[in-house]
Amino acid sequence: MNLKKLVMNVSEPIINPLTKLVLKKHYQGNRECTPLENSRKVLVLAPHMDDETIGLGGTLHEYKKFNTEVHCVFITDGASSNGSIEKSKVSQIRKNEIDQVKDMLGIHSIYYLDVPDGEVKDNRKAENELLELVGSIQPEVIYTTGNVDAHPDHVATAKLLSDVLKLSTQEPMIRQYEINCPVPPEEINCIIDITDSYGIKKKATEVFTSQAIAFDGFLVLASVKANLLNDKNVQYVETFIQSTKEDFIEQSDILSSKAETYPILFKQANRTVTLLWAVYKNLDKKKNLYKLRKSN
Numbered sequence: 001m002n003l004k005k006l007v008m009n010v011s012e013p014i015i016n017p018l019t020k021l022v023l024k025k026h027y028q029g030n031r032e033c034t035p036l037e038n039s040r041k042v043l044v045l046a047p048h049m050d051d052e053t054i055g056l057g058g059t060l061h062e063y064k065k066f067n068t069e070v071h072c073v074f075i076t077d078g079a080s081s082n083g084s085i086e087k088s089k090v091s092q093i094r095k096n097e098i099d100q101v102k103d104m105l106g107i108h109s110i111y112y113l114d115v116p117d118g119e120v121k122d123n124r125k126a127e128n129e130l131l132e133l134v135g136s137i138q139p140e141v142i143y144t145t146g147n148v149d150a151h152p153d154h155v156a157t158a159k160l161l162s163d164v165l166k167l168s169t170q171e172p173m174i175r176q177y178e179i180n181c182p183v184p185p186e187e188i189n190c191i192i193d194i195t196d197s198y199g200i201k202k203k204a205t206e207v208f209t210s211q212a213i214a215f216d217g218f219l220v221l222a223s224v225k226a227n228l229l230n231d232k233n234v235q236y237v238e239t240f241i242q243s244t245k246e247d248f249i250e251q252s253d254i255l256s257s258k259a260e261t262y263p264i265l266f267k268q269a270n271r272t273v274t275l276l277w278a279v280y281k282n283l284d285k286k287k288n289l290y291k292l293r294k295s296n
Helices: 003-026 051-066 087-105 124-137 152-167 198-205 216-228 245-265 272-280 283-295
Strands: 041-046 069-076 109-115 141-145 173-177 190-193 237-243
Touching: 003 216, 003 272, 041 051, 041 124, 041 152, 051 069, 051 087, 051 141, 051 190, 051 198, 051 237, 069 124, 069 152, 087 109, 087 198, 109 124, 124 152, 141 152, 152 173, 152 245, 173 245, 198 216, 216 237, 216 272, 237 245, 245 283
Parallel strands: 041 069, 041 141, 069 109, 141 173
Antiparallel strands: 173 237, 190 237
């Protein structure tokens, strides 16, 4: 065990409870839950296999109540996610994991664009394939990673969708979901109660044994963000930035020029022990990015 990991493990009994206490205050609110709509078809864009579970696994499971068709498009091949496994095998291992998660979450169909990791930006082949899928599926809601995120493939996926929507006649509602770059509470405008589905979400995260990263920080966020609500019986939530197609395109165009600095500016939110760092690192700069989006 390296020194960094040892220090984090020793610190967890003190830091983790403090983190939860601080973040409950950070996400303090008196808002209403967003009722999950009875959609016929939903499309999820996931840059990597596991993003769909981290970002909205509970929400996807909630759609089961409406027999909604959930379609999931994985953008990258995920082959570079684990340096300890031979690269040629990683992608298939991750796809096997998705096969296990699919029925748990209620995903009806899976599509793989197999873009190499790190090559999503300005990928015309992926754009054409996604445009065809959006046209054939005709989703009422599309979920995507955010325009502001610490992972370049996540930001590039949002921009990819924006470019596709410019060419599409479809008019879906867009929801940006959170992965490793916590959204400032004031920017969240859609809060879905996943209390009934949290156990399934947690179980689904345990399937991804091929991944070197931990998932506990993501799960803690689902708990502390429930403090945004006035209904204190809600224990777990997933949160989104919801917008029209036109607003999403405009926001993507404004923020795309800033995207290359995000991995330096922001910290990934996967570990509870470093979650305060992920939430508060350059928070003012993050808020200013969202203000820039709104001011145009």
